[in-house]
Amino acid sequence: MGVYMAINIRETIDTRGLIPVFGYPQLRAELPRVRVTLHTDNLAQAQGEDALARDWLVAMGKHVGIRETRPTFDLLVTPARSSQGTAWSSPHALATYDVEHIPISLQRFYGLSLNPNWEEMRDPNEPSAPLVDAKIHQALERHLFVTLDQSVLNLALNPRPEGNVFVLTPHEAQHYIDLCLKAHEKYHIRTNYTANRSVYYWQRLWNLVPAFQAAWPYTVYGAADSLPGSAPIMDFMQALYARLIGQMQACDRIGWLRYGIPTSDARDEMLNQLNYFFMLATGVFDSLAWLAYHRFGFRISSPQGVTLRAERRSGRENPLFRQLDTAAPDLASFFRDRQQQERIGLFYAPRDAIQHRLVLTGAHFNSGQVISL
Amino acid sequence: MTPENMPFTEWGLMNLSDGPDKILLEPYRFTCTALRFLFPFVSDVLRLLNFPRWIGARPALKEAADTTIAFAQSQNNIEFDVSYPQLLERLSLPWE
Numbered sequence: 001m002g003v004y005m006a007i008n009i010r011e012t013i014d015t016r017g018l019i020p021v022f023g024y025p026q027l028r029a030e031l032p033r034v035r036v037t038l039h040t041d042n043l044a045q046a047q048g049e050d051a052l053a054r055d056w057l058v059a060m061g062k063h064v065g066i067r068e069t070r071p072t073f074d075l076l077v078t079p080a081r082s083s084q085g086t087a088w089s090s091p092h093a094l095a096t097y098d099v100e101h102i103p104i105s106l107q108r109f110y111g112l113s114l115n116p117n118w119e120e121m122r123d124p125n126e127p128s129a130p131l132v133d134a135k136i137h138q139a140l141e142r143h144l145f146v147t148l149d150q151s152v153l154n155l156a157l158n159p160r161p162e163g164n165v166f167v168l169t170p171h172e173a174q175h176y177i178d179l180c181l182k183a184h185e186k187y188h189i190r191t192n193y194t195a196n197r198s199v200y201y202w203q204r205l206w207n208l209v210p211a212f213q214a215a216w217p218y219t220v221y222g223a224a225d226s227l228p229g230s231a232p233i234m235d236f237m238q239a240l241y242a243r244l245i246g247q248m249q250a251c252d253r254i255g256w257l258r259y260g261i262p263t264s265d266a267r268d269e270m271l272n273q274l275n276y277f278f279m280l281a282t283g284v285f286d287s288l289a290w291l292a293y294h295r296f297g298f299r300i301s302s303p304q305g306v307t308l309r310a311e312r313r314s315g316r317e318n319p320l321f322r323q324l325d326t327a328a329p330d331l332a333s334f335f336r337d338r339q340q341q342e343r344i345g346l347f348y349a350p351r352d353a354i355q356h357r358l359v360l361t362g363a364h365f366n367s368g369q370v371i372s373l
Numbered sequence: 374m375t376p377e378n379m380p381f382t383e384w385g386l387m388n389l390s391d392g393p394d395k396i397l398l399e400p401y402r403f404t405c406t407a408l409r410f411l412f413p414f415v416s417d418v419l420r421l422l423n424f425p426r427w428i429g430a431r432p433a434l435k436e437a438a439d440t441t442i443a444f445a446q447s448q449n450n451i452e453f454d455v456s457y458p459q460l461l462e463r464l465s466l467p468w469e
Binding site for chain 2: 056174175178188189190191193203204206207208209210211212213214215217218219220221222225227240244247248250251254255258270271273274277281284288291292295328330331334340343346347
């Protein structure tokens with residue numbers, strides 16, 4: 001009854017004119033339990049952005065969110081064999097492999113590899129400590145092994161009879177986990193600070209397009225005071241941010257699909273998102289062209305003339321640029337710049353095909369690894 | 374020139390040998406690079422549109438807007454842990 005009433009909005013609007021937030025089924029998206037293994041001895045030496053990403057992975061692997069009962073993902077570290085590895089891992093008090101769960105076939109090499117001198121002692125045919133760690137990770141059906149060790153990273157790329165290991169650098173792993181969380185409705189701005197999707201992308205936009213922070217209030221105040229052109233300017237500013245946010249969401253979805261098994265379903269969804277991305281991109285250019293048109297109060301007879309594409313039928317000049325030459329010469333030069341036009345053109349060719357002729361088609365490529373093309 | 378271990382350009386494009394019109398596009402690489410181009414592009418255009426001058430015709434209105442902008446900027450300087458959009462460096466293929 002509650003659900004029925006809630007979804008019948010007209011019947012349930014409260015006295016303040018608000019739609020009630022109760023009465024809906026409280027379904028929650030389940031976050032997959034990603035099992036991550038950090039390669040202790042190797043990552044203890046990480047520097048720069050990889051060190052930051054490593055620390056983020058540790059923080060996220062220990063973080064228990066509000067209304068959650070366990071950390072964001074399941075984190076283990078490989079045993080420390082070097083003094084550097086011990087010095088880095090000890091303060092974090094992170095769990096390592098449980099010997100009882102290590103398959104018998106690997107227990108002997110695991111025990112031997114714990115000797116700090118194993119690399120010098122071992123027979124060339126015997127596995128190195130990083131390889132033992134990666135094999136145990138795989139045997140325990142853990143998902144993601146994080147290291148900067150090239151020999152282990154290569155395991156991901158060479159087809160192996162027992163299946164490949166999903167190995168990423170800390171920086172890549174950070175992005176993978178971030179994409180995974182977003183794909184499952186968890187939007188982390190910081191480790192212990194989450195937002196809903198709307199706020200998350202809005203904040204991203206404000207960070208990434210600094211001029212938007214200033215332009216937006218001007219358009220809001222201008223519209224409230226009915227400045228010339230203010231109503232359409234407000235509309236096109238809204239269209240602009242909606243399109244940019246839509247593009248960010250499409251990009252994140254494509255990023256997550258890229259790490260999935262390359263099936264025809266994944267390919268179809270990726271193409272769908274890509275087609276949409278192109279439409280939004282040219283929509284962004286259109287929004288900017290119309291903003292310029294209304295901002296400077298231009299008159300152009302044909303709407304087709306309000307475009308950022310310099311290329312016109314032979315002998316015809318872009319009428320928007322021509323009027324900008326007088327009203328805002330810096331902006332006219334900016335749009336006319338050859339490099340800018342080449343990049344703008346890069347979006348219009350596929351957009352024209354999608355809109356008027358063919359949609360993009362795709363192929364998926366299964367390398368047995370996570371890199372899909 | 375595209376390095377051998379990086380068959381796609383920065384924009385995630387690769388020309389195919391069977392025709393000048395055929396281009397292979399790696400979607401994630403393309404969309405990430407596209408956003409890295411679009412964000413500063415949009416920011417530059419908004420700056421060049423010079424909205425302060427537009428609203429400056431009404432000084433009281435501009436003052437109110439400036440106050441709001443200063444407040445909004447002080448509230449919206451949140452730093453994200455994870456950079457965006459991602460810069461993709463590693464893309465080697467198993468047969469290389």
